[in-house]
């Protein structure tokens with residue numbers, strides 16, 4: 591099995607805070623990420639697809655096609671946005687953490703990548719140089 595990864599980047603603002611909680615509790619649980627006046631990250635996204643390379647092209651999937659899908663479904667929506675306010679991914683009250691972003695990104699990519707003839711294997715998202723999350727879909731790592 592072969593794995594192909596495409597990198598894309600975006601930047602966005604957010605805060606981590608439970609609306610119903612007082613500021614001091616949010617500060618205790620989420621630290622500086624609960625700052626009521628927001629903070630931003632330069633996100634670094636790695637989307638991996640898997641399969642066997644086509645015998646003629648040698649591609650598991652054309653990386654340009656993958657890039658187009660990731661840009662249309664994720665980057666164009668999130669780049670320069672406020673993740674709490676500008677998009678509807680977290681309107682249900684879930685926090686825009688790195689983990690929750692990876693599963694949302696998966697939902698937005700899986701079908702489009704399948705329609706292009708490939709299979710989504712992993713969504714990896716770096717929030718900072720020191721923090722990243724991996725998501726392998728609802729069933730976990732194959």
Ligand SMILES: Nc1nc2c(c(=O)[nH]1)N=C([C@H](O)[C@H](O)COP(=O)(O)OP(=O)(O)OP(=O)(O)O)CN2
Pocket residue numbers: 606622623629686687688689717718719720721
């Ligand atoms: N499990 C998670 N923990 C944390 C997340 C997350 O998404 N999932 N996010 C945050 C904050 O968003 C925070 O802004 C992270 O930034 P920072 O503390 O600057 O990150 P670093 O750890 O890379 O910086 P250090 O200087 O090394 O502390 C927090 N936790």
